[in-house]
Amino acid sequence: MATFLRASSRLRPLSRLPAIRPITTTTKPAASVAAAKVPEQTVSEELYFPNEPLKPTVRTAIPGPISKRAIEDLDKVFDTRSLNMMANYQNSFGNYIADPDGNVLLDVYAQIASIPVGYCNPALLAAATSPEMASAIINRPALGNFPQHDWANILRSGPLKIAPKGLDQVFTAMAGSDANEVAYKAAFMWKRRQERGGPDVEFSTDEISSAMNNQSPGSPHMSILSFKSAFHGRLFGSLSTTRSKPIHKLDIPAFDWPQASFPHLKYPLAEHATENAKEEARCLAETEDLIKNFHNPVAAVVVEPIQSEGGDNHASPAFFRGLREITRRHNVLLIVDEVQTGVGATGKFWAHEHWNMDDPPDMVTFSKKAQTAGYYYGNMDLRPNKPYRQFNTWMGDPARTILFKAIIHEIERLNLVENTANVGEHLYSGLERLAQQYPNEIQNLRGQGQGTFLAWDSPRRDDFLKRAKGLGVNIGGSGERAVRLRPMLIFQKHHADILLEATEKLISS
Amino acid sequence: MATFLRASSRLRPLSRLPAIRPITTTTKPAASVAAAKVPEQTVSEELYFPNEPLKPTVRTAIPGPISKRAIEDLDKVFDTRSLNMMANYQNSFGNYIADPDGNVLLDVYAQIASIPVGYCNPALLAAATSPEMASAIINRPALGNFPQHDWANILRSGPLKIAPKGLDQVFTAMAGSDANEVAYKAAFMWKRRQERGGPDVEFSTDEISSAMNNQSPGSPHMSILSFKSAFHGRLFGSLSTTRSKPIHKLDIPAFDWPQASFPHLKYPLAEHATENAKEEARCLAETEDLIKNFHNPVAAVVVEPIQSEGGDNHASPAFFRGLREITRRHNVLLIVDEVQTGVGATGKFWAHEHWNMDDPPDMVTFSKKAQTAGYYYGNMDLRPNKPYRQFNTWMGDPARTILFKAIIHEIERLNLVENTANVGEHLYSGLERLAQQYPNEIQNLRGQGQGTFLAWDSPRRDDFLKRAKGLGVNIGGSGERAVRLRPMLIFQKHHADILLEATEKLISS
Structure with a gap:
């Protein structure tokens, strides 16, 4: 539990969360085609998770040695053949998913599109530790x-x-x-x-x-x-x-x-x-x-x-x-x-x-x-x-419905639907430029105007997804050939720039 | 939340729960046929929930006026035609379910047989408020x-x-x-x-x-x-x-x-x-x-x-x-x-x-x-x-699986499977005596040796279940004619005696 306490101690309680700090991000992937032509990418953004990692950390091949042992052990009681990555959620934060080997990846797959407002979200933590939630859990x-x-x-x-x-x-x-x-x-x-x-x-x-x-x-x-x-x-x-x-x-x-x-x-x-x-x-x-x-x-x-x-x-x-x-x-x-x-x-x-x-x-x-x-x-x-x-x-399940209530509150408080529309435009523009430069690698780019719900077809999709982890980004696929982006609603422009930079590296090599 | 805090303040934290207090119960339904012939019903039991109500409280017809208004309001957004009883779980405790009108019923239906170790169980509360649970709730x-x-x-x-x-x-x-x-x-x-x-x-x-x-x-x-x-x-x-x-x-x-x-x-x-x-x-x-x-x-x-x-x-x-x-x-x-x-x-x-x-x-x-x-x-x-x-x-859902872990621990700590076998024998004996005296009212009594998983057929089942609430007992039915008993695993002999006394009143009038 020590790791969780460390993670959660970074979280500010809900009552102290009113102001979002405007901060200029330090992520400047200047070498990136997608980014180089986008002056607005060096954005001054209000950061939803001020203490979020500034970028991914890749320490080992994924899975690393600790994960490998954990997977082997888990497989004795639970089918692990569909396992993508062993995670440590208590060390995950905001848009970043951690694994037991200390790798911390920008997560644009988000539990098959199901994490709405970030790992270890402080507002959700407040809801999860409320007396209302405790009663809902134990008195179903x-x-x-x-x-x-x-x-x-x-x-x-x-x-x-x-x-x-x-x-x-x-x-x-x-x-x-x-x-x-x-x-x-x-x-x-x-x-x-x-x-x-x-x-x-x-x-x-x-x-x-x-x-x-x-x-x-x-x-x-x-x-x-x-x-x-x-x-x-x-x-x-x-x-x-x-x-x-x-x-x-x-x-x-x-x-x-x-x-x-x-x-x-x-x-x-x-x-x-x-x-x-x-x-x-x-x-x-x-x-x-x-x-x-x-x-x-x-x-x-x-x-x-x-x-x-x-x-x-x-x-x-x-x-x-x-x-x-x-x-x-x-x-x-x-x-x-x-x-x-x-x-x-x-x-x-x-x-x-x-x-x-x-x-x-x-x-x-x-x-x-x-x-x-x-x-x-x-x-x-x-x-x-x-x-x-x-x-x-x-x-x-009232417990899960109470959590949905907290999610809705967080979405409204931070205006996250509008954020997603705006970041989606930014991300789409960057991908469109990459598609123009690498038309074989990014085919049928789709989702314009649909927030961050974007996808394209890749001639080497599974390889692309696998290598993305090595660059610190967790991405999912759909169908036979599609790379599907499913970031959380707290995905911001500086995250999009990290994703664009990684994508360009992956398709240009 | 005040009511919840009051309820939970009665709960002793897990770390202070090792000893079960042996207490002689004060429930002596001496007028009862079922009980009168059972010297062992005045049992010296270890009480699992020392602060549990000693008996049901019936203050109003059920549903009472507050419940009626709440049901009417709920029906605007949620189909209430199958509603049995509006509950207040934060005021419920152990084997007793409370409603918004202050009625507190002995519950031998237990959410269609799904509450294992009592409402507001302190050990489950400890699990529900643990950092492990919080992470499982917010990082699904x-x-x-x-x-x-x-x-x-x-x-x-x-x-x-x-x-x-x-x-x-x-x-x-x-x-x-x-x-x-x-x-x-x-x-x-x-x-x-x-x-x-x-x-x-x-x-x-x-x-x-x-x-x-x-x-x-x-x-x-x-x-x-x-x-x-x-x-x-x-x-x-x-x-x-x-x-x-x-x-x-x-x-x-x-x-x-x-x-x-x-x-x-x-x-x-x-x-x-x-x-x-x-x-x-x-x-x-x-x-x-x-x-x-x-x-x-x-x-x-x-x-x-x-x-x-x-x-x-x-x-x-x-x-x-x-x-x-x-x-x-x-x-x-x-x-x-x-x-x-x-x-x-x-x-x-x-x-x-x-x-x-x-x-x-x-x-x-x-x-x-x-x-x-x-x-x-x-x-x-x-x-x-x-x-x-x-x-x-x-x-x-890992959150619910963590709760199951706590339930198993509580079952083992209190030896609840054995308790259920023993209380089941006691309850069955009492019902068998009632069946002998009122053979038309308790037909096909079944479940001997099956713990508290008991049932019988009643010629006026729905009426029986409805009137039981007026005597402070919440009971369910199954099939067309069966009265089905589904107490929790913390159901003890003194609870069984309350149930037997109510049953006799219901079938003898």
Whole structure:
């Protein structure tokens, strides 16, 4: 614990955190092409973590000897074949992740896009050590039966405070996969209720008996439509809508549900406007055709604003507005999966705000940076017609919801969504310049205007990611070829410059 | 927070908790039939919570006026139709749950069997306010990629310390539903690997392409066999094995998986030994027949040691040994779902220890009283042949696993499994006497020798449960007619006497 205490002793308590110190950063990667042409990179910034390391420290090959022994030991009880890096979180701080060998890396992967406001964030530490949190940890309720007296208040000052426009209800869950599945269940119940003739029509005896046998009509042959390359989770229902990689799906029984093509846009977008519009029209037509004709009727369409695990695939606001129009017209629900895109990373709190829709999605699911999970909805018809239809023991976790409340407060206090929009522009400009100089190394650069939610395709992606660690940067990939950037919301221009410098070193050698 | 501080100020810090004070309880329900004939009920007990209330306090009808307003307010943002009782956990202590109106009830439902060692338990409070916990709350890792350096240690001193015999590996999850689903996924991967010819045989191109379309052979038509009245969760895969009530299943698409009959035993067991043995043989034969002949081949059988949600249905150790024998012989895995029965409540740490099997189950799933979730296994063949096949972002929650570690420590420190076995005998004896006097009110009393995991059928169950609150006891039901007792592990003889006295009042009026 000594290391944690050292780390946390650097943290200033919340009550002493009002002022952000404006400091001129000392990081001046003057040799960098990306940076050399950017006068504004020597920025005078307000530092969110004044005591954050100024730059990465790489002491050993990664994994170093201590990590190697720890990995070997862990593997005896826990599968470590997907292990990327052994971490020491008590020594991690802000944007920097530490390992047991004393390496400290700038982290632009952030636990697969799930750390919102920095490691050992002092404001979150205050929330985590509050009496409210202690009670939530040790007195975990069955929320549907025995909610705590302040649950409405936690919801209102937490997840509902930043609920997407038009959606004022929340159903809480544990992680992205089950958040999507409870949304799917709500969609099926809603659709069947309509077919049945309304909320007051009772289930038939045939429905009741067939449901107990997993047969229709009680367990109906209905479906959720998703898109090729989509990722919506890995439990049985969510995995049936996931179409990312065979390794995610092989050997697991799946529902016979339809998939539509997701647009393959060409970059730079400005140079391919006409053919991209045509591609999106093609995908919308295919979607509509499946909704009309697929043999297992579609109750809902689920879509990510940016297909993340599937390779960072984008579509235009017009595409999504078209999807809303089609689903509305065919009386099918639209579920927007914001598990990875939500909570600020695209420069809006919710990525679907970029679409400028008057007619909101029917449900929006969230997790990751929220550190809890669930789905939002605005239509009370999406509450099942009877109790106990949408129910489980815990129905989420107040402890994690209290943390989300603290995260929201920190985002608002430091204006982190706007920060992410601004730093994203800075980072995109630097990458665009690198792409112009190294067009083979940085292909299909995407995410302009989407905060720091940026990606490009690399001809040697896995090698790029591996060598990045040696330069002190932890980066993730997505799909087969994409380098995906998922910095935290406290990622600032001087961090972007370190990333740009490392990227240039990696692609120029 | 003032109320919490008051509650917690009653708690003695962990370091001052070594001695348990032997105290003669003052609860002497002398008017009670159950108690009057039990000289040992005036017990000299070591009190686990010396400052616990001596008895329930009922100040208002439940819900009282404050609760009613809170429920009305909560319903605006959160479906409250399944709400049983609004709680104030900061005022709850030990076996007693408080509500906002100042009512304090003896709680033998315990958040649907999920509170292990009492509300505001001082030892858990110490764990919840430790620097280790604070770091786990604010620095949540993607465990499969970036585990923390002490994860092996947390696993070994937590879930693996009390791993079922023969099972030395754990895959961590979030709650019971997903714990079962990842176990099912492991079973499907294992079975398909065998069919394919071993771990080194690569997937065929046909498997790879069909999996992406949710079609066989990549997404195989295989199944998990479960039992009628079983409950294994409510996500799409787990719900396909759940056969408890239509309301749990209606309108939700399900896999075409088989269900076998679970024994319907007659009580008292001693009087129906022959026909019960015949009934179990019939169910085993049906199970074997389905394994041999069901059109979607069976990869695993999942079973609860005691069917809990489905009405507290028991079977004999011989039945479960028979199930192990059949599954072994047909090369099908046996998954034991200990989500509700595990962690001490039956007087053994794991309920399946009652079966005295030499050949352990292939997987055992857990959640609820563990306050986290996952599945145990012992066969390294159940690790998929490639990384990223069994994976998700968080893969559990170290914060909740650290709490499980503290729960295990508390169970061992206070010898709570043995306590539960002893108190269970005391409670069962009292109930048996009541059943003899009121045979119509307490039917099919079951759970003898299974700790405090007791139940009986009541001709007016819902009324019984409702009126129990007026006498200061919070009790749950299961199935259509069962009163199910699920006290915490700190439930002692003097608590049992309060429960017996209330039960007698309820059934005699």
